[in-house]
Amino acid sequence: MAEQFEFRLIDGQAEPGELEADHLIAIVQSLKEVALKIARAETDAEAVGRPTKRTHRVANLTTGLVPGSTTVRVRRSDAPGGQVLFESADEAAFDDRFQALVEAIAVDERASWITDTQASAAGKLRAALAEAAPTVEFRAGGLVRSRFATEETHRETWAVMPKDDEVAASVVRRPPAGRRPRHSPTPSDG
Known part of the structure; x- marks a missing residue:
């Protein structure tokens, strides 16, 4: 298990050691969303609503740029000063x-264990990384785990298709009980 992750953004548009603010913000927001979705699954929390303290503790991240580089460093924020005093099974699973x-x-493959909410968050992270750099090197626990060209990853891999009942619900809208549908005036209403 790794307590620290790094995303080295290679050949981006910004000067070496810098990252455009919009790109950094998009990456951090998507990392936060990915972390929360994974933490909800690992702590058996509800998929929506306010996360429990336990879920929040597991999902809480500290993020920053490695000095003088375009590497985004991410780690769990377990204790003051970043020291991990102990690690729970939830955190290890996270x-x-x-x-x-x-x-x-x-590798641009959605594994069967990835839920729709996790896939949606992963799609946002993929898009943020692709916007920031053409190549990303991912490290976990100080070891390079993968290096990939972002143009070889696809939005469609992470797209979430609505279920048949969700499509029907979004197409058929009925007015609430006791309310009449809105009436548009016609020329004869004059």
Whole structure:
């Protein structure tokens, strides 16, 4: 299990050691969403609503740029000063799933264990990384786990298709009970 992850953004548009603010913000927001989706699954929390303290603790990340580089470093924020005093089974499972999800992005394959909400978040991370750099090197626990060209990853791999009942619900809208449908005036209403 890794307690720290790094995304080295190679050949991006910004000067070496710098990253455009919009790119950094998109990466951090997508990392936060991925972390929460994985933490919800690993702590058996509800997929929507306010996360429990336990889920929040597992998903809480510290993110920053490695000084003088275009490497985004991510680690869990377990204790003051970043020291991991002890690691729960949830946190170990989180690290393994986070690593596996990023590696799935790198090979552009959605594994069967990845839920729709995790796939949606992974798609946002994939898009943020692709916007920031043409090549990404992913490290976990100090070891290079994958290096991939972002143009070889596809949005469609992470797209979530609505279920048949969701499509029907979004197409058929009925007015709430006791309300009449809106009426558009016609020329004869004059």
